[in-house]
Amino acid sequence: MKIALLGKGKTGGRVLELLLEKNIPHTVFDSKNIPTLENLKGHDVIISFLSGDVFLKYRDLLVNSKVPVVCGSTGMSWPLGFGINLKAPWIYATNFSLGMNLVQQMILIMKEAKSLLSDYSFSLHEVHHTKKLDSPSGTALSWKKWAGHEMEISSERLGDVAGIHEITLTTPTEKISLKHEALDRKIFAEGALYAARKINNLSPELHLFQDIVQAELLKGK
Numbered sequence: 001m002k003i004a005l006l007g008k009g010k011t012g013g014r015v016l017e018l019l020l021e022k023n024i025p026h027t028v029f030d031s032k033n034i035p036t037l038e039n040l041k042g043h044d045v046i047i048s049f050l051s052g053d054v055f056l057k058y059r060d061l062l063v064n065s066k067v068p069v070v071c072g073s074t075g076m077s078w079p080l081g082f083g084i085n086l087k088a089p090w091i092y093a094t095n096f097s098l099g100m101n102l103v104q105q106m107i108l109i110m111k112e113a114k115s116l117l118s119d120y121s122f123s124l125h126e127v128h129h130t131k132k133l134d135s136p137s138g139t140a141l142s143w144k145k146w147a148g149h150e151m152e153i154s155s156e157r158l159g160d161v162a163g164i165h166e167i168t169l170t171t172p173t174e175k176i177s178l179k180h181e182a183l184d185r186k187i188f189a190e191g192a193l194y195a196a197r198k199i200n201n202l203s204p205e206l207h208l209f210q211d212i213v214q215a216e217l218l219k220g221k
């Protein structure tokens with residue numbers, strides 16, 4: 001498997017460390033070595049940890065390359081029906097942490113508040129490093145979607161924080177909080193490599209990483 005790694009910043013840099021550690025052949029693309037149709041040829045999977053706005057500049061090029069794409073870029077949205085015309089599988093996640101799949105299951109349980117409680121509200125707080133471009137984070141938006149409720153999202157930018165998310169369900173008489181803290185950006189790199197190993201078995205469309213992992217978990221049962 002030969003990887004084209006797009007972005008070697010805070011997160012892409014951790015993917016690069018893993019590629020070197022595991023002796024996986026790769027090419028790094030950044031602002032000095034930008035991807036083109038020609039230099040993407042010969043790669044089996046593209047992994048992107050470019051910021052969302054930069055990724056959008058290259059998106060059509062990546063589609064035309066017909067190379068499978070693992071996309072971790074956030075701060076952008078997908079056009080309606082984007083996956084329909086893809087000629088290769090793509091996997092997307094706002095958060096490639098494998099533990100996030102457990103969190104998703106827990107949030108789906110919190111979603112059931114509506115069948116038990118009459119007076120409640122949700123809120124979400126996220127903290128990230130000061131260089132983060134998007135706010136609220138892509139993960140916060142995913143959590144809101146999973147919870148299926150309107151909620152206030154507050155964002156804090158602090159030092160080099162890799163990512164803290166906390167969702168709280170409040171009633172007049174109780175409070176339930178669920179918190180996920182990324183201690184090391186390596187978790188995103190490991191998740192992205194996990195996706196890269198799975199991608200060639202998938203159909204040519206846009207897949208959510210969470211769905212891939214859930215399918216794997218079900219196989220194990």
Ligand SMILES: NC(=O)c1ccc[n+]([C@@H]2O[C@H](COP(=O)([O-])OP(=O)(O)OC[C@H]3O[C@@H](n4cnc5c(N)ncnc54)[C@H](OP(=O)(O)O)[C@@H]3O)[C@@H](O)[C@H]2O)c1
Nearest residue numbers: 007008009010011030031049050051072074094095096188
């Ligand atoms: N899905 C997940 O699990 C997850 C986890 C963490 C972060 N993220 C997301 O990943 C993205 C990157 O975050 P980060 O903190 O790693 O960013 P970063 O440290 O700013 O790194 C960005 C990288 O993009 C490269 N770049 C910038 N402009 C470019 C251009 N025009 N052409 C080619 N390369 C270009 C930079 O190249 P140079 O090195 O040459 O400057 C750098 O290597 C963000 O959207 C973030 O939210 C996702």
